[in-house]
Structure formats: structure tokens, C-alpha cells
Amino acid sequence: MKDKIRAILKEHGRLNKDVKDIGDKDDLLAAGLTSHANVNVMLALENEFEIEFPDSMLKRESFESIAAICASIEKVRDGQA
Amino acid sequence: VSGEVVAKPMKMRVGVDLVRVQEIERSLAQFGDRFLRRLFTEGEVAYATAAPGRTAERLAARFAAKEAVKKALGAAADGAPWRHIEVRRGPSGIPEIVLHGPAREAASAAGISEFSISLSHDGDYAIAMVAAACQGDER
Numbered sequence: 001m002k003d004k005i006r007a008i009l010k011e012h013g014r015l016n017k018d019v020k021d022i023g024d025k026d027d028l029l030a031a032g033l034t035s036h037a038n039v040n041v042m043l044a045l046e047n048e049f050e051i052e053f054p055d056s057m058l059k060r061e062s063f064e065s066i067a068a069i070c071a072s073i074e075k076v077r078d079g080q081a
Numbered sequence: 082v083s084g085e086v087v088a089k090p091m092k093m094r095v096g097v098d099l100v101r102v103q104e105i106e107r108s109l110a111q112f113g114d115r116f117l118r119r120l121f122t123e124g125e126v127a128y129a130t131a132a133p134g135r136t137a138e139r140l141a142a143r144f145a146a147k148e149a150v151k152k153a154l155g156a157a158a159d160g161a162p163w164r165h166i167e168v169r170r171g172p173s174g175i176p177e178i179v180l181h182g183p184a185r186e187a188a189s190a191a192g193i194s195e196f197s198i199s200l201s202h203d204g205d206y207a208i209a210m211v212a213a214a215c216q217g218d219e220r
Contacts, residue, residue: 036101036104036105036144037104039116039119039120040104040112043112043115043119044111044112047112056160058161061159
């Protein structure tokens with residue numbers, strides 16, 4: 001799952017460094033993820049994983065790192081969101 | 082003195098956000114209706130699509146406005162859905178902010194009852210700036 005997330009971040013995140021150099025827990029905002037790029041990442045994740053993030057998950061913390069994105073996807077899949 | 086009202090100090094809060102119009106065009110091309118539906122109200126979409134050549138710049142300015150409002154509201158607005166921060170055009174064509182749901186609650190908790198907003202775009206960029214008078218000391 002993390003490889004797919006990295007591929008999406010590479011395509012849509014407009015980050016200021018190579019996704020290979022971003023650790024699972026690194027702050028994506030610090031890596032240059034803007035609010036609008038974050039929207040694109042969110043929509044691309046929804047396409048890739050065939051999910052829809054509910055309004056309650058549109059917080060910064062849901063997408064703040066690769067690990068956080070993984071947890072958010074799992075949460076939606078498990079129906080806990 | 083009986084009946085005396087002690088006014089709380091007024092504070093100003095501002096928020097600004099800059100968006101590349103081209104990026105909005107890209108989002109529209111890639112995600113289409115889903116992009117519109119998640120971010121914008123029906124009224125905003127109707128206004129933006131009424132001028133086909135200017136749709137992306139109008140959406141870009143509106144997205145910037147939503148982010149600028151979130152910045153002015155601070156942490157309390159984190160997680161407020163974008164659709165709950167709406168840009169409407171007032172009777173004289175001047176844009177105004179209308180809040181719904183959690184965004185409205187966050188503003189109310191911060192002592193903000195009204196925003197003033199200004200939008201601008203030139204070529205590749207759209208920008209929005211909001212100002213809010215806030216009664217209270219919480220940030």
C-alpha cells in the first residue's frame with residue numbers, strides 16, 4: 001500500500017523532494033504538500049483504493065504522513081470512519 | 082454601575098491563500114465532477130461554469146477563499162469540509178462568505194460573526210484574502 005501511496009504523492013503531491021527520501025512518518029506539509037495538492041492526493045487515493053473519505057476525515061492529521069494516510073485508508077475500509 | 086457593558090477587546094484575524102489556476106484546471110481534467118462536488122457548493126459551481134472560459138480561475142479564487150477562511154479561523158477549522166465555507170456574490174456583486182455546519186461553529190466559538198473577503202486573479206494565479214473581527218482572546 002505504501003508503494004501505491006508514494007506513487008500518488010509523486011504524481012499529485014508536488015513535493016519539494018523525491019518521494020523515495022520521505023520516510024513513512026515524515027511530515028508531508030514540511031515536504032511541500034500544499035492544500036490544493038492535498039486535495040488531488042486525496043482524490044487520487046480514492047480512485048486507487050476505491051474508497052471515499054468521509055467529511056469527518058478531511059483533517060490535516062489524516063494526510064500528514066504516509067503512515068497516517070495508510071491508517072486513514074484502513075479506517076475507511078474497516079468502516080470505522 | 083448597574084447595566085454597564087464591558088466591551089471585550091476586538092482583534093483582527095486575517096487569512097490569505099494563493100492558488101495556481103493551472104492546477105485547478107488539472108484537477109478538473111483528472112477528477113471532474115468529483116473534484117467539484119467535494120469542494121464547491123452548487124451555487125459556486127453554477128457561477129463558475131456560467132463563464133466557460135473563466136471557470137478554472139473562478140474556482141481557483143473560491144478555493145483560495147476557503148483556505149484563507151480556514152487560516153483566519155485557525156486550528157478550530159481544521160477538518161471543516163470545503164463545501165461548508167461558501168463564497169456567494171452579494172446584491173452588488175461583492176463576494177461574501179457564508180459558513181455552514183462545523184465551519185460556522187468554529188467561527189462562532191472564536192467570536193467571529195462576519196468576514197470581509199477580497200478575491201483577485203491575474204494570469205496563472207488567483208488569490209483570496211479574508212479579514213475577520215474577532216471578539217475574545219482565543220486563537
